[in-house]
Amino acid sequence: MTTTTLGRPVAVMAAMLAIGATAPAIAQEVTGTRQTPLVITSASNDAPTREESNYRRSIAKMQSQNAALQTFGYRLAKANAPFCSRAITSIGILLHDRAAYDRPDIARRMFHAASDIGVQAVAGGSAAARASIPVNAAILAVDGVPPPEPQTPLWRRLTAMHDAIDASLMADGSVAITWTTDTGASGASITTLTGDPVCRTRFEIHPKTDRASADGERVIFGTEFAGFDYAPHEFAAAIAHELAHNILAHRARLNATERTSAAIRVTEREADLLSPWLLANAGYPPRAAEAFMRRWGPDHGGGLFRKRTHDSWQDRAAAIGREMALIESAQAGQPDGTKLDWRLQLPRIRAAAARL
């Protein structure tokens, strides 16, 4: 897990989708309304070719991974919003642009919808889930404004759509989404959604990498990231680590100084130590952060350790484990459901990370 610049959002990178992969186990754990894609049928009666079947499986895999990432990420971002210096309002919806896939013909046949802009995933527990806007619904307008024409590079239109939703929510706390599950616009619904405060971060899946990263604005997981096959709370721990990087503005800090291995290592320690606090506030077991490290580290932690940007996974797990007593004492005597103000812990965490 590193902070890495990754340039392009997910849809355009579908070009490089791995083929033939199966849906990850973790997506089956996702609860919330309407996480099952509605419309995955061919527009024609012809059986799809093997190439098309493989491509569809890759799209479906990415969509199920997105369902998990959006749900767990949203839960973490919402639960910790009171303490994030950069909080925004969110309705918990992720869109995709069928025109931006490298095989838009297959994407359009697969989703067979009234618009190239569709709902890629809905975060469980979000305003979009409460409103029952279905996964794969076509999006016809945001606040009455239809999607713009495709832009170059192709990911730009999708970013513009997400930006339009965020801007509307920032302006007055609500946004009107025009959507339909019909193949024409005649059956459209307009749903006005009121968002919830969340720590500001977008969550994305990128194909063909096993890395997780955080760039200050986004948390990005590769489709091959091992944690998709772990227990849900362990995957949530991996998200919490990356979210911690963004909450603590590590990218900006590293950009402002010399990007040495030692400087990166300090940011990794801080993210490790903050992550169990983020988990606790979201109702996940904080020990999941240590459990993730002990599961992920033996197979995947060696390369990062050899680069000296990260401590050994054993040291990282032990350091996270030492946070548990502090979290438990902070929780003791508090009514259930009270959030832990981890801002009070940051001076100690920063000192520990610099000293370790």
Ligand SMILES: [Zn+2]
């Ligand atoms: Zn990291």
